[in-house]
Amino acid sequence: MIQIRRLSSTDSRFDEALGRLLAFEDEQDAAVDAAAAEILADIKKRGDEALLGYTRRFDHLDAGSMAELELPHDRMQSALQSLPADQRSALTEAAARVRAYHEKQLMQSWSYVEPDGTLLGQQITPLDRVGLYVPGGKASYPSSVLMNAIPAKVAGVGELIMVTPTPRGETSDLVLAAAAICNVDRIFTIGGAQAIGALAYGTHTVPQVDKIVGPGNAYVAAAKRRVFGVVGIDMLAGPSEILVICDGKTNPDWIAMDLFSQAEHDELAQAILLSPDPVFIDAVAASIARQLEAMSRKRVIHTSLEGRGALIQVRDLDEACAIANRIAPEHLELSVEQPENWMTKIRHAGAIFLGRYTSEALGDYCAGPNHVLPTSGTARFSSPLGVYDFQKRSSIIQVSAEASARLGRIASTLAHGEGLQAHAMSAEYRFQNSAAAIPDGSGSSISEPIALPPRL
Template sequence: MRRLDTTSADFEAAFAALTDRDSPAQTEIDARVAEIIADVRQRGDAAVIDYTRELDRRPGVTFAELEIAPERMVAARDGLARADRAALEAAAERIADFAEAQKIAPHRYQDADGNELGQIVRPIERAGIYAPGGKAAYPSSVLMNAVPAKVAGVAEIIMVSPAPEGVVNDWVLAAAAVAGVDRFLTIGGAQAVAALAYGSQSIPEVDKIVGPGNAYVASAKRQVFGRVGIESVAGPSEVLIIADGSGDPEWAALDLFAQAEHDEMARALLVSPDANHLNAVAAAVERLIDQQPRAAIIRAALDGQGALIQCADLDEAVALSNRLAPEHLELAVAAPETLLDMIQHAGAIFMGHRTPEAFGDYCAGPNHVLPTGRTARFSSALGAYDFQKRISLVQTSAAGAARLAPIAVRLAEGEGLAAHAASAAARVDRS
């Protein structure tokens, strides 16, 4: 892994290069995705099936064969080894418990004039869940996306996931059953996002699309936003570890590996004021990396986007973290609470030596669908609230109308909207 030092003259340029996630190929991807979306809007099922046959190598597949029967999901769940099913169900229960606590509560109150004000809360009606498929099959993502939707009260959850050459992962099928997915279609890519957003002959349009995918899926979600809601446009996954030197360097190495094994574009960084700890972590990385089944992917990610960064002190480490706004932030320090108030931006924070980011990926309870690429500066983890809408309530009393009308009239006239002013003034009791 490369070594950086905040006192070096070239540190700012090197750090900026690590945090830059703009892809030179993005324009071409966006253009191709726009073509696919337009085609699906025009041809519906026919376009979806054509892309599936070509891109997922499923020649001759029919549209009916793309949908997984509910019985098959249940059979996959029931066919898991007892311990595997128990792990899925335990994770789902913890995710549901956390999501339940996140639900937005309705509220109403009466002001001094007797006006009734407040908000009611309603779930969205239909959610689309995108789950990676093929070799990148993540049952945990199915749980993290579908369980909060179910807790929020979404009436119908439609899941899409590509099945290259027709292969569907049994764990993904089982997770769909555990999470309460209503329909499961083995389609993926931009065509699946377009079908969810605009509907087709066989797929109803949804109200919101959530879930991770490749660059084409991310582009499609960005392009259909406004037609439907999305939770975020996810980029490559990332972790930043702030270490004070009091932790086990092998634990730190394993946590870096856990992030880097996602794919070659994953980012794994560790920042510490302790040079000896950085040396020990570097040695642990070299000692342990070849033991990893995904060592080639880990090496590529660490070579491309990994770094061990020496800083002056923990205050500077936190300042770097806030600039990066990492998806995952590990506080591998003896007293993590002392840093918490200084942290402004992070998708999720994992506090202390015994709290690896991997717990958050699977079963701690908080969602692992998190903002990436510095978007934690303005967005948050997926939760039950993402599947709820707030609807404002206003009921004006006679006294309230008398107080509000002059204010509204003044503002309406200031904006040159005479009908607004007249509408407000008409509500005043003239008897």
């Protein structure tokens, strides 16, 4: 029998109990971190030779050269064509929805000209090359390919390198088909911390990337932590989370299954229900007990719900929203009447699912928004993965001769105040003879500001 904790916001020690429920110490195991550090150092030093050795050791795949660990493009296409029609159709439609949503996130270059001729603006450029880590072998996560690769491609990333382990040569046609749909440029059948090192430092065969995205095991996470700064990373994600706010009028079986949908990810996943209706909470608890036995991952769900799950009675929906903001969950379902009215009270959540028919699972696969979301309360200051994570902003400044006198004096005063003489003189040189035209090195004078295109 499952024993999921019950809490009430009216209890005098509720805040303390909620704090204990939310506490999650993501202590990096010293042995895992040390192993990742050793592997990274070896990849940096020996490159392909080390990569082949670790692939042989951990994936039991004995390749004579790195050429054997790169999949040809036709292998992706054959995987796509070999899928059953329903799977191929589902992947294609999901990809189209994800792409349509992310196309609306594209940032554009812009500029404006001040009355004195000074031009200020912002130039948007995509990253040159991105690495995508995808769990492999018997694991099959094509949705991870869609959610990471599509925004990168929409952003205009020049080259997308995918790495995925293939222990004993096991590959997932679903994953490879997703890569084909997303136009992934190259795939290497490598994994673990060694794959992260290859992407971060580059080897003779694996090109160095600018950013690494995608989920992985503890060794992958430890390696991503260590290479951050050499390359960018998407985020340091914790266990999956779902918080459901319900007014008590949704089918309790639906809510129980929504809680299961995240609990089945991981024994450390967190599933919480907030409701002002004690009778409804009892009904959800009964549904959990009844439906659990039929679940293929019932052991994982049981451990997750007993260890980190909770059914919480609140005074009203206003209090539920306040508690939700304290939790700042990865996924938040507002299973209530007129959810759009309550959405405005939510300040911190990775993704908000409105209404009784909007299950979190739709967001994982095909609704359109990204399923790579901030966890462990980081939604207080972080956002979902998106196109903007694969674009960079460069500030554009062009000062006219007229403006150099006004701005130069401001800069000179502030620079002298900071004791930075060269800064001050650099500005002063340009306004000491500001009445004269300033040559641009070609015999002409700079008089017209440059014009930035809408998007570069």
